[in-house]
Amino acid sequence: MMMNDMPQAVQAQEPAQGNGRRIGEVVLDLQNISLSFGGVKALTDISFNVREHEIRSIIGPNGAGKSSMLNVINGVYHPQEGRILFRGEERRRMEPHMAAAQGIARTFQNIALFKGMSVLDNIMTGRNLKMKSGLLANALYWGRARKEEIEHRVKVEEIIDFLEIQDIRKTPVGALPYGLQKRVELGRALAAEPSLLLLDEPMAGMNVEEKQDMCRFILDVNDQFGTTIVLIEHDMGVVMDISDRVVVLDYGKKIGDGVPDEVRANEDVIRAYLGTSH
Numbered sequence: 001m002m003m004n005d006m007p008q009a010v011q012a013q014e015p016a017q018g019n020g021r022r023i024g025e026v027v028l029d030l031q032n033i034s035l036s037f038g039g040v041k042a043l044t045d046i047s048f049n050v051r052e053h054e055i056r057s058i059i060g061p062n063g064a065g066k067s068s069m070l071n072v073i074n075g076v077y078h079p080q081e082g083r084i085l086f087r088g089e090e091r092r093r094m095e096p097h098m099a100a101a102q103g104i105a106r107t108f109q110n111i112a113l114f115k116g117m118s119v120l121d122n123i124m125t126g127r128n129l130k131m132k133s134g135l136l137a138n139a140l141y142w143g144r145a146r147k148e149e150i151e152h153r154v155k156v157e158e159i160i161d162f163l164e165i166q167d168i169r170k171t172p173v174g175a176l177p178y179g180l181q182k183r184v185e186l187g188r189a190l191a192a193e194p195s196l197l198l199l200d201e202p203m204a205g206m207n208v209e210e211k212q213d214m215c216r217f218i219l220d221v222n223d224q225f226g227t228t229i230v231l232i233e234h235d236m237g238v239v240m241d242i243s244d245r246v247v248v249l250d251y252g253k254k255i256g257d258g259v260p261d262e263v264r265a266n267e268d269v270i271r272a273y274l275g276t277s278h
């Protein structure tokens with residue numbers, strides 16, 4: 001990203017209009033979010049927003065509250081305080097399956113795939129929500145269900161081509177190296193055709209080459225499908241390279257928010273990261 005060429009005034013808090021992508025309106029607005037587990041305050045008064053087509057990263061040292069934040073967005077955790085607006089509408093009650101129905105998909109820190117199933121079948125499970133025909137429909141309207149399945153297959157094959165995993169489409173996921181499993185997990189999330197994709201440490205445990213591949217796919221998803229992406233990542237180099245804006249958490253509080261150059265220069269962020277292993 002060409003942040004260095006941008007004048008200071010343009011950088012303040014606004015995402016870059018990089019890579020020909022058009023960054024649009026705020027799609028997700030988190031306002032004064034606080035979340036506790038018993039006596040543990042995981043998040044304290046966190047506010048930030050995510051704009052359409054943006055790659056928005058959440059970083060911070062271990063235990064900073066990053067996963068908790070993603071789980072709040074996804075409807076897994078319910079904050080005790082604060083407001084969440086998605087596409088301008090305030091969220092009242094939220095469950096993970098409702099997030100999926102709203103076009104929010106996610107991947108997990110620890111790969112959550114069916115290891116004994118093929119790559120193709122795993123990605124196919126990502127279409128579940130889109131499938132109208134249930135078992136009964138399958139029995140009664142065989143033709144219609146069959147047609148629908150073919151349409152889903154076409155979509156899944158498109159994703160397989162996009163992720164360049166044609167040669168392993170029939171391979172059981174458990175037999176694949178870690179980096180490829182992560183790519184399949186991305187494929188399954190993409191199968192839901194999300195408008196907002198949440199990625200929990202998509203590069204964790206990868207070697208340099210696998211990280212480069214994953215970066216390329218994340219940028220391509222964002223660019224070609226226009227998907228808005230929120231990601232948690234420990235690798236600072238990667239984050240600064242691919243993000244439009246970065247929010248920094250430390251001990252459950254927000255200590256920085258802005259384009260990568262702003263965050264890099266932020267004294268609080270530098271202090272939080274000094275002496276940590278990130």
Ligand SMILES: Nc1ncnc2c1ncn2[C@@H]1O[C@H](COP(=O)(O)OP(=O)(O)OP(=O)(O)O)[C@@H](O)[C@H]1O
Pocket residue numbers: 037040041042060061062063064065066067068069
């Ligand atoms: N389900 C839970 N029950 C109790 N405490 C929790 C729960 N989830 C998170 N926490 C606590 O909330 C705080 C933030 O944790 P969280 O996992 O969100 O941080 P993180 O930044 O994602 O950390 P890491 O980088 O290690 O994954 C920690 O103190 C953690 O112990």
